[in-house]
Amino acid sequence: MKSVMETYKRTDLAPVRGHGSWLLDERGERYLDFVAGIATNSLGHGHPALVEAIKDQAEKLVHCSNLYEVPLQAEVADMLTSSTDFDRVFFCNSGAEAVEAAIKLARKHAQESGGPEKHEILTFTKSFHGRTYGGLTATAQTAYHQGFGPMLPGFAYAPFGDLEAAKEMVGPQTAAVLVEPIQGEAGVIVPDDGFLPGVRELCDRSGALLIADEVQTGIGRTGAWFACNHYGVAPDVLCIAKGLGGGLPIGACLARPSVAAAFVPGDHASTFGGGPVQCAAALAVLDVIEDDGLVARARHVGELIMQELGGRRSVVEVRGRGLLIAVQLRSDDARAVAEAALAAGVLVNDVTSDSIRICPPLVLTDEEARRGVEVVVSCIEEVCT
Numbered sequence: 001m002k003s004v005m006e007t008y009k010r011t012d013l014a015p016v017r018g019h020g021s022w023l024l025d026e027r028g029e030r031y032l033d034f035v036a037g038i039a040t041n042s043l044g045h046g047h048p049a050l051v052e053a054i055k056d057q058a059e060k061l062v063h064c065s066n067l068y069e070v071p072l073q074a075e076v077a078d079m080l081t082s083s084t085d086f087d088r089v090f091f092c093n094s095g096a097e098a099v100e101a102a103i104k105l106a107r108k109h110a111q112e113s114g115g116p117e118k119h120e121i122l123t124f125t126k127s128f129h130g131r132t133y134g135g136l137t138a139t140a141q142t143a144y145h146q147g148f149g150p151m152l153p154g155f156a157y158a159p160f161g162d163l164e165a166a167k168e169m170v171g172p173q174t175a176a177v178l179v180e181p182i183q184g185e186a187g188v189i190v191p192d193d194g195f196l197p198g199v200r201e202l203c204d205r206s207g208a209l210l211i212a213d214e215v216q217t218g219i220g221r222t223g224a225w226f227a228c229n230h231y232g233v234a235p236d237v238l239c240i241a242k243g244l245g246g247g248l249p250i251g252a253c254l255a256r257p258s259v260a261a262a263f264v265p266g267d268h269a270s271t272f273g274g275g276p277v278q279c280a281a282a283l284a285v286l287d288v289i290e291d292d293g294l295v296a297r298a299r300h301v302g303e304l305i306m307q308e309l310g311g312r313r314s315v316v317e318v319r320g321r322g323l324l325i326a327v328q329l330r331s332d333d334a335r336a337v338a339e340a341a342l343a344a345g346v347l348v349n350d351v352t353s354d355s356i357r358i359c360p361p362l363v364l365t366d367e368e369a370r371r372g373v374e375v376v377v378s379c380i381e382e383v384c385t
């Protein structure tokens with residue numbers, strides 16, 4: 001891939017087909033997929049309902065400008081809002097864009113209610129919110145900022161999980177607090193149960209919006225439709241993307257009615273946002289997750305995987321909820337473990353230098369879960385002696 005810019009550290013594997021939780025390379029070798037396009041292929045590969053929906057819509061109409069009505073967009077929005085506290089949706093094509101929309105919406109809303117000084121966005125250490133300048137500035141990890149300065153003004157950072165520190169930093173200047181309920185790219189960091197409710201309270205007290213970045217955790221991944229549900233917290237704005245399209249690029253920013261009203265025609269846009277094919281895919285994904293009980297399935301298989309991983313000598317800690325799991329290693333050998341697992345026919349991702357992420361399709365069977373864990377554990381034992 002010499003003529004492609006070198007922005008990724010790629011693994012030496014070229015999958016060309018997929019079926020369920022399995023990928024095949026050009027030689028026909030099979031791999032059990034515990035990565036799922038980084039929590040994206042929620043229905044696995046080649047799911048008939050998803051394939052049918054995409055084919056069918058592609059034959060009818062691939063693209064329609066947002067200058068016109070897009071009925072499928074309304075259908076997805078209705079499905080997303082019918083079971084939540086949100087009642088308006090902005091559609092885009094990725095997680096970073098969902099975060100970008102949320103930041104713009106929060107600032108416009110705050111300036112209308114609190115004046116121009118109320119513009120600060122508070123985020124947390126080790127967070128990940130995407131690679132656009134808004135998302136990048138919100139990402140409180142200096143490694144991601146290196147060489148790209150200056151970042152945007154008006155952001156502040158508090159230590160993740162530390163409610164006392166956040167208390168000091170949320171004030172009248174705060175337009176919004178942007179948080180991942182469970183941090184994904186940091187290595188699946190699950191905060192104490194009191195953290196998110198505490199942040200909600202700080203926001204209420206200072207008139208700041210709570211924006212939940214559920215780009216990775218949303219759409220059933222953690223064994224609840226949204227990770228916020230685990231904590232009984234209702235955010236004002238919700239960002240989703242990865243799992244929503246089952247592999248097609250679609251992101252969304254959801255907001256409560258009073259907040260959504262801050263956007264008026266012309267304020268924000270996306271040429272491809274909420275296109276008919278992506279929306280048809282999202283509808284299929286939401287339908288299948290609902291009809292096949294995949295949220296409960298994610299919870300069940302996730303618990304099974306965590307159980308199977310627990311108590312192994314080579315595993316320091318297992319973190320996560322549902323099918324978003326990280327295995328903490330004794331040493332900085334995550335890359336070597338992922339390579340050994342690949343050679344043994346299981347795809348996992350070295351989310352940090354010393355931890356492995358497991359985020360399989362939500363359709364993973366118990367049998368596949370056990371088989372994959374066995375391979376991963378034996379690779380850890382082999383590599384981390």
Ligand SMILES: *Cc1c(COP(=O)(O)O)cnc(C)c1O
Binds near residue numbers: 097099131213241242
């Ligand atoms: C992946 C991710 C993003 C960025 O999504 P892209 O689609 O890559 O732009 C933002 N926030 C979180 C929490 C993510 O996991």
